[in-house]
Amino acid sequence: MKTNKLFLFLAGAGLLFTSCEKDELTTLPEEEALAINSEVPESVLQKIAALHFNPKGAEVGKIMLPGGGFEKTYIVEGDIALSASQLNNMSPSNIQDKQYRTYNLVSNNRTINVIGYTGGSQALTSKQRTALQYAINNYNALNIGLSFTLTFGTNYTPYDIVVYQTTNGQAGGVAGFPSNGNPYKYIQIFNGMEQYSVDTNEHVMTHEIGHTLGMRHTDWFSRQSCGQSGEAAEPDGAVHIPGTPTGYDSTSVMLACFSANEDGEFGSNDVTAFNYLY
Numbered sequence: 182m183k184t185n186k187l188f189l190f191l192a193g194a195g196l197l198f199t200s201c202e203k204d205e206l207t208t209l210p211e212e213e214a215l216a217i218n219s220e221v222p223e224s225v226l227q228k229i230a231a232l233h234f235n236p237k238g239a240e241v242g243k244i245m246l247p248g249g250g251f252e253k254t255y256i257v258e259g260d261i262a263l264s265a266s267q268l269n270n271m272s273p274s275n276i277q278d279k280q281y282r283t284y285n286l287v288s289n290n291r292t293i294n295v296i297g298y299t300g301g302s303q304a305l306t307s308k309q310r311t312a313l314q315y316a317i318n319n320y321n322a323l324n325i326g327l328s329f330t331l332t333f334g335t336n337y338t339p340y341d342i343v344v345y346q347t348t349n350g351q352a353g354g355v356a357g358f359p360s361n362g363n364p365y366k367y368i369q370i371f372n373g374m375e376q377y378s379v380d381t382n383e384h385v386m387t388h389e390i391g392h393t394l395g396m397r398h399t400d401w402f403s404r405q406s407c408g409q410s411g412e413a414a415e416p417d418g419a420v421h422i423p424g425t426p427t428g429y430d431s432t433s434v435m436l437a438c439f440s441a442n443e444d445g446e447f448g449s450n451d452v453t454a455f456n457y458l459y
Contacts, residue, residue, distance in 0.1 A: 221255060228268045229257055234397075244355065246367060247298045247337055247345040254357070258398055258437055260389065262357035262365070286395040288362035289326040289459050295390075298345035300335040305346055306375055312382030313344055315445060319387050323452060325459040327394070342393055344368040344386065352377065353439075356389040364393040383445030387434050396454070399433040406436035424453040 221229075221239045229236045234257045243251035244262055254262040267285075287293070297305045297313050305313065310333060317331045337343035341364050352373040357365035368389045374382050400406050430436075432448030447455075 225255060225265075225268065229255070229263075232268070234258055234261070234263075244367065244369065245303075245347055247303050247343055248300060248335070252367075256355065260353060260355045260437075261392060261397070262355055262367075264357070267358065267360060285359045286362075286458060287327065287359045287364050287393075291327060293327055293329045293342065293364060294340045295329055295331045295342045295344065296337045296340040297331065297333040298335065298337060298343055299333050302348055303345045305333075305344065305370065308375060308379055309344075309346065309370055309382055309386075312379050312445070313386050315379070315383040316386035316390055319383075319445070319447060320390065323447075323455050323459075325455055327459050340366075342366055342368060342390070344370060344389075346370050346372055348372045352385075354385050354389045356392040358392060358397075359395050366393075368393065377441055380445040381439070381441060381443045384434060384439055384443035387445060387447070388439070391435050391451075394455075395458070396435050398437040399430050399435045400437055406431075407438040424457060425450045 221236075221241050226236045226239060229239055236257070238258075240256045242254065242256055244254055245251055252262075252264075254264055255268065257263055295313075295317060297310050299305065314331060317329045320327070320329050332340075343366060345368070347369045349371055350373050351371040354368060354370045354374075356368045359365060368386075370382070370385065370389070374385060430448060430450050432450065434445075434447050434451050
């Protein structure tokens with residue numbers, strides 16, 4: 182992120198895991214748990230780029246749902262699930278920037294009901310449950326137009342968001358963006374997170390919930406947090422959120438990559454952004 186970038190590639194069972202070092206500590210990308218089906222068509226890559234997402238590394242895959250079943254989706258920027266219909270319906274002229282959000286937001290002045298899944302192999306661990314509670318506390322402490330409840334169980338159908346574990350040995354998670362005024366329902370947390378602290382798990386939970394509310398990666402244009410060059414992407418169509426910086430913000434919970442010693446808390450500019458939007 183700042184200095185001493187180290188890229189480590191671990192290949193096993195056809196899975197490639199990427200990590201980098203932040204301030205002499207391991208930095209982990211918000212990678213995806215998905216089965217790769219095919220290359221992304223060029224027409225889809227063009228749509229992704231037109232929406233000002235970074236098309237590098239975009240994938241076609243199946244996201245495992247809690248209790249079994251799969252959902253086909255495109256994965257962009259490491260941990261964002263976008264359906265074909267979302268790609269077709271999102272407007273590039275309405276994407277906003279820094280801290281960045283999508284054109285899709287959740288309807289304001291409402292309660293978001295979240296459930297941590299406890300069934301079978303997809304059950305959250307004790308550490309993950311604690312981290313999820315901390316993440317929900319983070320959002321309720323914002324005192325914005327959205328409030329959040331949290332329960333644990335297996336009957337996730339009536340809930341707005343379900344958070345569950347995926348067994349793939351990786352660290353990170355995956356979520357998507359709102360549609361029709363509702364948050365994206367499914368948040369996967371990878372079982373590789375169990376080796377990290379509650380605070381780092383809290384960071385990932387808070388980050389993925391941010392996506393479900395319409396927040397995109399703070400460094401979507403450069404992925405500097407992942408050790409990339411920092412060269413800016415085409416900024417056309419991005420509108421600055423008042424009160425937040427226009428440059429790279431190393432304190433944001435919405436950076437594309439995270440370190441092994443995160444504190445799990447919002448940066449001050451994240452707080453400004455959520456208060457502006459909600």
